[in-house]
Amino acid sequence: MTVDISRAKSGRAASIDARTALEHLDVEGAQDKAWLGRYEHVHVGVFGPPLRVMDHGMGTRIWDVDGNEYLDFLAGIAVNSLGYAHPDWVRTISEQAGRVAHTSNYFATKPQIELAAKLIELAGAPAGSHVYFGNSGAEGNEAALKLAKLYGRTLPGAIPAAGGKPVRILALTNGFHGRTMGALSATWKPAIRKPFEPLVPSMQFIEAGDRVSLLEAFARTGKGKYGEGPVAAVILELIQGEAGVRPLDPEYVADVRSICDANGALMIIDEVQTGIGRTGQWFAFQRDDLSGGAVPDIVTFAKGVAGGFPMGGMIAFGQQLSDLFTPGIHGSTFAGNPLGASAALTTLGVIERDGLLANARERGEQLREGIMASGNALFEYVRGRGLLLGVQLTHPCAHAAMNWALEHGLIVNAVAPDALRIAPALIVSEADVREGVSILGRIPKDLAND
Ligand SMILES: *Cc1c(COP(=O)(O)O)cnc(C)c1O
Numbered sequence: 001m002t003v004d005i006s007r008a009k010s011g012r013a014a015s016i017d018a019r020t021a022l023e024h025l026d027v028e029g030a031q032d033k034a035w036l037g038r039y040e041h042v043h044v045g046v047f048g049p050p051l052r053v054m055d056h057g058m059g060t061r062i063w064d065v066d067g068n069e070y071l072d073f074l075a076g077i078a079v080n081s082l083g084y085a086h087p088d089w090v091r092t093i094s095e096q097a098g099r100v101a102h103t104s105n106y107f108a109t110k111p112q113i114e115l116a117a118k119l120i121e122l123a124g125a126p127a128g129s130h131v132y133f134g135n136s137g138a139e140g141n142e143a144a145l146k147l148a149k150l151y152g153r154t155l156p157g158a159i160p161a162a163g164g165k166p167v168r169i170l171a172l173t174n175g176f177h178g179r180t181m182g183a184l185s186a187t188w189k190p191a192i193r194k195p196f197e198p199l200v201p202s203m204q205f206i207e208a209g210d211r212v213s214l215l216e217a218f219a220r221t222g223k224g225k226y227g228e229g230p231v232a233a234v235i236l237e238l239i240q241g242e243a244g245v246r247p248l249d250p251e252y253v254a255d256v257r258s259i260c261d262a263n264g265a266l267m268i269i270d271e272v273q274t275g276i277g278r279t280g281q282w283f284a285f286q287r288d289d290l291s292g293g294a295v296p297d298i299v300t301f302a303k304g305v306a307g308g309f310p311m312g313g314m315i316a317f318g319q320q321l322s323d324l325f326t327p328g329i330h331g332s333t334f335a336g337n338p339l340g341a342s343a344a345l346t347t348l349g350v351i352e353r354d355g356l357l358a359n360a361r362e363r364g365e366q367l368r369e370g371i372m373a374s375g376n377a378l379f380e381y382v383r384g385r386g387l388l389l390g391v392q393l394t395h396p397c398a399h400a401a402m403n404w405a406l407e408h409g410l411i412v413n414a415v416a417p418d419a420l421r422i423a424p425a426l427i428v429s430e431a432d433v434r435e436g437v438s439i440l441g442r443i444p445k446d447l448a449n450d
Contacts, residue, residue: 009278018067031065051406057084060337060412060425060432072411073424073436078241078273079389080305081347081356088267089307092346093339101339105331111341119315119349123299127292128319133311133336135350136405137302138178138274140312143168144235144268144298144329145182145200150324152232155264157223161165165229172208175240177235186235188243202229206242207251218356220261233266235295238290241273245390247290254292266321269296272312275387276304277351277426280361280386290385297321304426307347311340329419333389366433367422374441377383387428393421397447410439417450 029274052064060083062072075083084087103109116131123129132143152158152167155412171177172185178184179192185200187193207213220228234256240246260267269291274284283299285291295317302312313335316322334340351357364386371382371391378401380392393401396416405412415421424432 023197026286029064029066029068029243035065039444051403059083060097060428061083068409070406070409070411071432071436073422074411074413075423075425076308077393077413078278078304081276081426082307082350083427084308086307086350086427088350089343089346092342093095093309095343096339097272099338102334102337104333104338105335109341110339111298111345112336115341115348117417118345119301119313123315123317124295124346125299125315125317128322129315129317129326131313131315132320132325132330133313134302134332134341135310135334135337136178136312137270137300138180138183138312139332140300140302140314141177141183141186141235141268141270141271144270144300144314144332145186145233147233147298147314147321147324148233148266150269150329151266152230153322154190154324155230155232157221157227158232165227167229168202168204168217168221169234170206170214170234170329171206172240172248173205173235173238173271174208174243174246175235175236175237175415176240178272179212179223206234208236211252213257213316214256214259218259218265231260231263231265233268234260235270236283237267237270237272238272239274239279239384239388239390241388241421242396242415243418244419245388245421247383247385250289250292252292252370253290253294256299257292266297266301267294268298269294270300272300272302275299275301276348276387277357277360278304278388279384280357280364282357287385294306305347306340306344309340309343311315311337311344318410325357330447331410351426354427359428360426362432363387363428363433364389367437368372370433371440374437376441376443378445378447386423387424387426389422390415391422393418393420394445396449397450401443404443405439408439408442410436414450 031439032053055063055065058071066078070363076107077445119131120129134140135239155269158164173188175188177186182200184193218231221230224261234434244307267286270284279287285296295315298314300314306309370383378393382395383390396417398417402414413421
């Protein structure tokens with residue numbers, strides 16, 4: 001393949017063969033330092049200093065502006081399902097860009113219609129189910145929360161004109177649903193939520209995995225002075241990704257489902273991180289060892305769906321719920337954008353054609369076994385499913401471990417002070433896993449605490 005490395009070698013604009021070019025690039029990081037200096041000058045500080053300035057990728061590999069190669073076990077945080085520069089994905093986006101890139105929702109395009117139908121099929125959603133597209137995970141959740149609010153207004157005790165009380169939405173401790181005001185209201189981590197309070201009212205947290213906390217929250221519904229409004233929905237992740245890749249107990253998830261059913265509340269499963277093959281099924285709720293057999297009323301998706309093109313959304317299960325979204329009540333300029341929709345269709349098509357769900361399961365097991373068999377005393381155990389894994393460390397040195405791996409050519413993520421997240425592209429090969437595991441196995445076990 002040919003890539004433009006003119007940015008890597010300033011002052012020398014050239015498009016030459018990547019592999020030969022890389023041999024001649026300096027590896028000491030001078031370009032990286034120069035670009036990072038410029039980055040800090042012009043970006044707000046919310047992300048902290050980037051680890052590297054990247055130039056181009058191919059498959060499971062990515063190269064920085066100094067020509068250093070990395071095996072990527074993070075994949076843009078579970079986004080690059082097909083790895084970098086997958087030929088089918090590149091062709092689709094190029095062709096679609098040459099056809100029509102954006103129309104607004106005054107018009108529709110074929111890819112968006114086909115994609116919505118495909119997602120409903122893959123989720124096994126019942127007849128009458130409908131999709132809303134947005135551009136990110138947070139937007140998928142915003143749509144889900146707004147739909148839940150509309151639904152809540154149909155519940156007894158919630159009708160404002162009849163003295164009803166505001167409906168409540170329950171979210172879990174340690175849950176993450178995004179950074180926009182609504183999604184943030186359902187996001188647990190106090191350090192990122194508290195500075196923006198007051199947020200959306202009537203969002204309440206319950207203790208993740210605790211049936212009593214769940215029952216207590218529902219029991220507060222009632223008439224009179226002390227009763228609260230009805231619960232419209234519970235929103236949860238089956239694997240709490242940002243909290244350190246922590247799966248919920250499937251029995252608890254089944255309990256949430258039955259208690260929601262008994263009280264007429266919706267169950268929203270946030271599959272922004274777990275969806276689209278990540279856990280070895282299209283959606284994590286299709287794994288009984290995560291969902292306890294529970295099927296959601298709304299499922300949200302984003303990260304992996306379009307293989308690196310920004311896209312997100314939600315599926316409303318069934319006609320009645322879907323019908324609550326009426327013309328004008330919600331929307332977004334870019335929603336269902338044909339570039340994103342065609343990128344997603346190709347991503348789903350390649351996952352299907354190349355058996356990548358099975359690959360996610362098999363490589364996930366290889367990773368789990370390999371990491372534990374590596375004999376590295378830094379690793380306590382591995383949690384998660386498929387290609388969404390958390391490695392529990394013996395002490396809080398995750399940043400030091402991540403940096404050590406990076407310097408030795410492997411990208412992983414310090415997802416918690418004492419845990420690494422591993423989420424490679426779904427195309428990751430057996431040889432890639434062997435290579436990654438061998439680097440992980442050599443991380444010093446006595447790294448200082450971060
Ligand atoms: C990443 C993530 C989000 C937010 O997605 P953005 O695209 O960053 O808005 C929401 N929920 C979960 C579970 C996530 O992992």
